[in-house]
Amino acid sequence: MTITEILFYAFSAVLVVAALGVITARNPVHAALFLVFAFFNSAIIWLLLEAEFLAIVLVLVYVGAVMVLFLFVVMMLDVDVAKMREGFTRYAPLGIIIAVLVVVEIGSVVWVKQLEGISEAAVTVTPDGYSNTRALGELLYTKYLYPFELAAVLLLLAIVAAIVLTMRQRTGLKAQDVAAQVSVRARDRIRIVKMDAEKEVATPPESQSPGSQP
């Protein structure tokens, strides 16, 4: 057993455990965190397969963006776990059918490969120094430059559209103006008034205001 194989089996085992955790965890937040863990382990398996670009994208996109969004939704919405589990027995047969289908699909692929016999020659070994990140980058910035740039414009459009649909000026809103808060000076808030020192006054209170008496 080579070190790669040991690593593969170790991370695969953790992956399976994490995946089981996703469906067995009672707390939805725990389930989401288990899913993050599962993504990390699959990313490592991809790294072992020398698909480093996919591995990094998996971590960046799924862990960094998608799962954070998931966690937000799970934490913000009031998820009633008991209610969610109500339909379990009703939907269990469907789930079992899908699970069996997936097992059959994977099994048939393995079986067909076994029939043909997986030979070492069929697996093309990448030359030394080959980087699939570079290969992908070269394709994206040459052959697919135009679609790549268009996708960028599409993202810009999505930002504009999202802002148009969500941002609106409402009247009577008590919002903070950060710029005004930062640029405030002491003289805007405090007025220093020069006045004479207070003296002990012996006269009665009526005579204190000088203009009132003729």
Add this chain to the structure above:
Amino acid sequence: MSEPVIANLNLAAASAEIFMVSAICVILLVDVFLSERSRWVTYALSLLALVGVACVTVSNGVDGRVSAFDGSFVADPLGDLLKLFAYGTVAVAFMYSHDYLRRRGLFKGEYFILGLTALLGIMVMISAGSLITVYLGVELLSLSLYAMVAFDRDSGVAAESAMKYFVLGAIASGTLLYGFSIVYGLTGTLQLDELAVAVREVGADKLGLIFGLAFIIAGVAFKFGAVPFHMWVPDVYHGAPTPVTLFIGTAPKIASYILAIRVLAEGLDAMVATWQSMLIALAVLSMIIGNVVAIAQTNLKRMLAYSTISHVGFILLGILAGTAEGYRASLFYTLAYVIMAIGSFGMILLLSRAGFEADRIDDFRGLNRKSPWFAAMMMMLMFSTAGVPPFVGFWAKIAVLGAIVDVGLVWLAAVAVVLSVVAAFYYLRVVKVMYFDEPTDSVAVEGGGTVRALLTLNGLAVLVLGIFPGALIDLCARALP
């Protein structure tokens, strides 16, 4: 390791698109710094950008087929014509909308920016050289349109129709993409000209390809708004603010036409027999449902939506002929339809006032008493849309019918003729209401000078192009030799 090179970059061919993207970015930045009062600058800049991009397109006009970006981009005379026409349509749409938006407090920079990105999507589709580019163009256009429909934040109807449009549109885009991926899986190429060769090698009657084609047709039909993928059209036309309806009803039709031409006629031309039969079903259903249901409408925007569906049927007739003559006829029909539709919606905008939407047929009652000139313009537009000679709509119908008779589909031509007679009923009803009914109110036609002048030009264009159709026919013939 060798340095990567871009095969056949040819940036100059795509200069119109590059100009457009730069213009959008500049306008987007300028708009941020404008006060509410000087918002007209965005409007002026948008029109200026359209003039600029038209100059760029004209100065880079091509005689033959020129490709760029390693085949992802294609420029040809057809593309140049359609692009110039799309610029004009968007410019006219902006000018029609200006007064209406201003009166309703909807005069925001984003309307123009989204309009320009939609135009960019149309341009990308027009110059698409590969399936990926086609798809990105479709998405650029659709995303802009979804946001434009929901643009009036205070209108519940608009939000509802935007939601419907978005959900159905997303499914349609998915369908289109699924079809593309099946075709790619079987042929191994995304580039349209290579695809045409690869389909012949694989065999046009391969079941998998037909399966993929069915999904592509469903996606294209949705973008066209052809029956049975038309459900969104009446709701979106009715629910969207009228300037947006005007926009959706016109420029994207050019995009739908080119989508069908690029994907079906260029990429999958070997499968013409298969998609012809699919399109016949779509065309016949569109003409029947569109025309019959339009009769029952009391809302003009809804009526025009169903009328659009029936016109889409006619545009599909030319495409399904599968001949150069048919494509030309469809091109002519599309251009003529856009001119007529933009005028009809412009009329609703002209008659609308602050707090009053002239979108019911009853709102046109006795228009002749109030403004004989614009009643005459509307009459010409309606006659033309119905296909009455000597207006341009008549020649468009003749061209399309001629194309399908030439390929031996006489029964289809007969069906189309019968249904255009049915259609005449609801167009003439609008004319009857304008000329023979008493006006319900005595408010004079408001509308700014620009809108009045444009509508006059628009109405006269329908008449002049109808009397001298040669110019437009020549243009189409030069674009599609």
